[in-house]
Amino acid sequence: MPKRKPTKANDARIPTMADIARIAGVSASTVSRALAGLPPITEETRQRVAQAAKEAGYAVNRHARSLRLKRSKLILVLIPNLANPNFPDLLMHIDQAAYDCGYDIMIAHTAVDPHRSDRYVDELLAGSIDGVLLTANYCPPRLLEYIHSGRHLPIVRTLSPTPSLDGISGVQIDEVKAAYDVVDHLAKQGYKHIAHLGGPTTEAVAIARKKGWEMALADHGLSASRDLFIQAGFRVEDGRQGASKIKGLARRPDAIFCSNDESAYGLIAALKEQGLRVPQDIAIAGFDDLSFSNVLDPPLTTVRLPRHEMAELSVRKLKALIEDDADNDITTLAHELVVRASSLKS
Amino acid sequence: MPKRKPTKANDARIPTMADIARIAGVSASTVSRALAGLPPITEETRQRVAQAAKEAGYAVNRHARSLRLKRSKLILVLIPNLANPNFPDLLMHIDQAAYDCGYDIMIAHTAVDPHRSDRYVDELLAGSIDGVLLTANYCPPRLLEYIHSGRHLPIVRTLSPTPSLDGISGVQIDEVKAAYDVVDHLAKQGYKHIAHLGGPTTEAVAIARKKGWEMALADHGLSASRDLFIQAGFRVEDGRQGASKIKGLARRPDAIFCSNDESAYGLIAALKEQGLRVPQDIAIAGFDDLSFSNVLDPPLTTVRLPRHEMAELSVRKLKALIEDDADNDITTLAHELVVRASSLKS
C-alpha cells in the first residue's frame, strides 16, 4: 500500500489580513473594519472584502487579536473531576452558553494534580484568559489569596455553595432546604426511622445536606439518634460500604436519605444483595437527579439540580463581570424534589 | 450589609517581561531565556530573574507568545455530545494527557449547532490552534474537504472508526470483533435465539457491531432471522422502545445483544416492567462498559472500551503530528469482554 504523505508544499502560507487587503485592493485597517462590521465602510467595500476573505479561506488569528485587544474571549472552566456525572451535564450547558455569549472555553480538571491549578491562576492574572468558572467548591489556594486581597477578578463559582468563597459571584441552590424537602417527603410517607448516608465531611454540601436532614427530623418530631447517621462519601463504593454498616445496626432504618445519587446507587445495589427490597423493606432517596436515576430499579427519588440554568446564569454572570465590571453577587436558584418509586409506600 | 466593591485601583497593571527585566536589572530577552530555562544564562541571573518574576506575580502572556511562536499549545477537542457517558471519561483522560504533553484543551460540543464547527475549522486553518481531536465519528464537512484536498493538518480522531476519514490518524478498537466476542459468549452460554438491538443506521459503529453479531451467529450455526434484528438507537429511550417491539414478537429471543450500554439500560428497565427477569427469562449484553453498568440490577455484560488508552494515545499522536510532522496512521487497540450476571445462565 503506497504511503501518501501530503507534501508541505500543499500548505499554502496562512493568509493574513494584509493578504486579504491586497486581494481586495484596500488597506488592512479597512479589512479589519469590514470584517468586524464596523461603521464607516461602504456596503460595496464590505462585500468585496468579505468575498476576498472567503475565497482565501481567511480567518482572524485569535492570538494577534487577543494581544491587541487585551481580551481573549476565552474562559477557563475548572472542574474537579469529570467522573462525577454532575459535571458533564453542567459542562455541556456551560459550553453552549459560553458560545452563545461569544466565548470559547478551556477546561482543566484539577483533581489529579493540585499544582496544576496554580498555572491557571497565573493565566488569569496575566490576562491571558478573561475569566474563570469554578465548578463545585474547589478553588485553587493561590486564587483564594488574591480574592481575599480584594482584587476584582472575573470569577464565578457554580453548582455548590462554598463558605470560604463568599466574596465572589456564584450560582447555587439552597442545599439545606433541598435536603429538608427530601426528608420531609419521607416523613410524610410515614417513615419513622429515617437514616442519612452522609457525604465527605470536608464538603460543604455534605454538611448542608446533613443539616437539612436534622432539621426535617426535628420538625417531624423524629429523633436523629446516633445510629441513624452513617458516615460515607459521594461515590458508588461509599454507598456499598454504607449498606454493610446498616446491616450491623440493632434496628434497621425504614428509610435512608443519601447525600447524593451515586452513593444511593451503591447502597441500593448492596441492600438488594442482602435480600432487602426497595422500597418495601427500606425506602431510599438521593440527591442530584443524575440521568440514570430514573432507569434504576426502582427509579430513585431525588433532588433535581437546575444544572442547565446554573450553567447559563453562571456564564452570564461571568460575562457581566468581564465586560461590564459588574459587582459580585450570589444567586440561589430553585430546586425540585423528584419523587419516584424508591421512596413510595406500597 | 455594606457592599464591598473592590476598586479598580487595586488592579495594578499586569506586569510584562519588560517590567521583570527592569526589576532584575537585565534585558527582556534575558528574562525570556531565563524563564524558559534556555542555555547561555548564568545560574545567578536565572535565580534573580525567577525571583523578580515570582515577586511581581508575573506570568507569560500566552497570546503574545503564540503570536510570536506561531504555535499556541492549544488543542481543540470536538465532542458531539457530552450527555453520552463515554465522553466525560474520555475527555478527562484527554485533558490529563494533554496537560502532560504541555497542551491546554479547548472544547466545543458540536451536537447543537452544526454551523458552529466551521468556526473551529477556521481556527485550525488560521493557525490559532495547533490541532484538533475528533471524538466519535463526527467531522465537520469543511474539515473533510480540506483533508481530502491532501493538506497535512494535525487531526486525530478517537473512540469510533470512521470510514470516511481513513486519510487521518485515529485510535480505535475492532468494533466488529468486539461485537463478535459478545455474541460468541452468549452462544457459548447456550442461548439459541440471540437478537440484536441495533444502533442508528447512520453510525459506523452501529453497522460494525451488527456485522459482528451476524458473523458470530453464522459461526455458531444460528440463524439471523428477520425477527431477531430490532432497529433502535443509542439512547435509553431507544432501548425502552425496543422492549415493546420485542413484546410483539411471535417468538421471544432468549438473549439480546444491545449496540450500547445505554440502550441496554432502557431495554432492561422496560423488560422488567413487562414482568420478565434478566437473565433468567432473557439474557442481555451491552457495549461500552459505562461506569454504572456494574451497579445495574443485574450487572451488565458488556465490552470495555480502553478509553484511557485511547485518550492518551490520541493526544500523543496529535502531538507528534504537530511537533514532528509525523505521518498519519491508525492504531487499533485491544478491547475486553466483561462478563457479568446479565448474560449468565443460572
Next chain:
DNA sequence: GTGAAAGCGCTAACAT
C-alpha cells in the same frame, strides 16, 4: 470612507 502608523508582549537572530 479609507489609509498610514503605532504598538499590544513576546522570542530569536544577530551583535557585542
Next chain:
DNA sequence: ATGTTAGCGCTTTCAC
C-alpha cells in the same frame, strides 16, 4: 553571557 532589534497579525487612533 547578555543586550539590541525586528516583527509575529491585529486594531485603532489619527490624518486625509
